[in-house]
Amino acid sequence: MIRVILNGCNGKMGRVLAKLINEEKSMEVVAGIDREIDKFDNTFPVYSNIFSCLEKGDVLIDFSHPSSIRNTLAFCVETKTPMVTATTGLSGEEMTLFVEASKSIPVFQSSNMAVGVNVIIDLAAQAANALGNTFDIEIIEKHHNKKVDSPSGTAFMIANALNETFEQKKEYIYGRHGNEDQRTENHIGIHAVRGGTIVGEHTVIFAGPDEIIEIKHTALSKDIFALGAIRAAKFITGQKNGYYNMKDLIK
Ligand SMILES: NC(=O)C1=CN([C@@H]2O[C@H](COP(=O)(O)OP(=O)(O)OC[C@H]3O[C@@H](n4cnc5c(N)ncnc54)[C@H](OP(=O)(O)O)[C@@H]3O)[C@@H](O)[C@H]2O)C=CC1
Numbered sequence: 001m002i003r004v005i006l007n008g009c010n011g012k013m014g015r016v017l018a019k020l021i022n023e024e025k026s027m028e029v030v031a032g033i034d035r036e037i038d039k040f041d042n043t044f045p046v047y048s049n050i051f052s053c054l055e056k057g058d059v060l061i062d063f064s065h066p067s068s069i070r071n072t073l074a075f076c077v078e079t080k081t082p083m084v085t086a087t088t089g090l091s092g093e094e095m096t097l098f099v100e101a102s103k104s105i106p107v108f109q110s111s112n113m114a115v116g117v118n119v120i121i122d123l124a125a126q127a128a129n130a131l132g133n134t135f136d137i138e139i140i141e142k143h144h145n146k147k148v149d150s151p152s153g154t155a156f157m158i159a160n161a162l163n164e165t166f167e168q169k170k171e172y173i174y175g176r177h178g179n180e181d182q183r184t185e186n187h188i189g190i191h192a193v194r195g196g197t198i199v200g201e202h203t204v205i206f207a208g209p210d211e212i213i214e215i216k217h218t219a220l221s222k223d224i225f226a227l228g229a230i231r232a233a234k235f236i237t238g239q240k241n242g243y244y245n246m247k248d249l250i251k
């Protein structure tokens with residue numbers, strides 16, 4: 001039985017994960033961490049301070065907020081608990097903390113745990129490689145009105161993968177407004193739409209002379225992210241210390 005500690009257990013994703021882990025034969029949630037501990041009638045103990053957690057986990061799954069990342073990593077390193085993290089909106093400094101921690105524990109990180117998104121990233125990189133600078137690239141992402149960070153972690157993941165294909169790196173332009181950001185071939189435009197209960201949509205537009213290619217992924221439920229994280233958690237419990245992502249899982 002894989003014992004899971006859930007960081008952000010009372011959030012939207014935390015609750016979907018708890019339900020889906022409950023349906024798994026080989027996994028159980030042994031503890032949860034969140035800011036408010038009495039928000040729901042959880043079937044496992046919930047702590048507001050991760051260092052108060054009494055249960056031993058085989059893996060920690062994190063869908064929370066950047067403000068919790070330092071303590072969560074410190075806890076995982078201290079208790080030698082492998083960590084799967086899906087939290088987005090991290091600073092460059094916070095990202096390097098994961099790489100540092102991965103010298104002591106296995107760390108799995110992805111801004112999007114859905115298999116399909118990782119397929120469209122490869123397709124878009126292939127298109128960017130073939131089209132070079134002749135087509136302009138714009139990324140549009142749409143999410144629900146409760147999302148904290150903009151643009152999405154996935155939009156950055158896509159833009160970074162596309163930029164890797166160019167010798168001269170392109171500059172990211174966010175949601176143009178006014179006269180300052182007129183397009184040049186050196187731009188990747190990134191635009192965030194927020195509304196209602198949109199689960200998650202990412203479209204990469206390649207706009208060329210008289211032709212347009214669009215590569216799009218639509219998430220229809222939050223289950224796909226939770227199932228990806230469950231798969232990552234099963235994968236990482238058997239791994240050596242190191243930094244892993246979806247490429248290691250779906251290769
Ligand atoms: N990689 C992926 O596939 C996916 C990633 N995500 C990312 O996962 C994260 C969570 O998403 P979602 O569940 O929708 O967000 P929610 O805001 O619904 O949930 C986050 C939870 O974490 C809690 N929290 C905030 N700060 C802390 C802290 N310092 N310590 C412990 N808990 C804390 C929040 O409490 P409170 O409500 O009090 O603020 C909340 O209960 C986001 O970064 C989101 O972008 C989401 C879906 C898919």
Ligand SMILES: O=C(O)C1=N[C@H](C(=O)O)C[C@H](O)C1
Pocket residue numbers: 088111112143147148151152153154155199200201
């Ligand atoms: O906050 C969300 O909901 C999501 N966040 C992730 C992101 O920022 O890319 C992944 C997914 O699109 C849902």
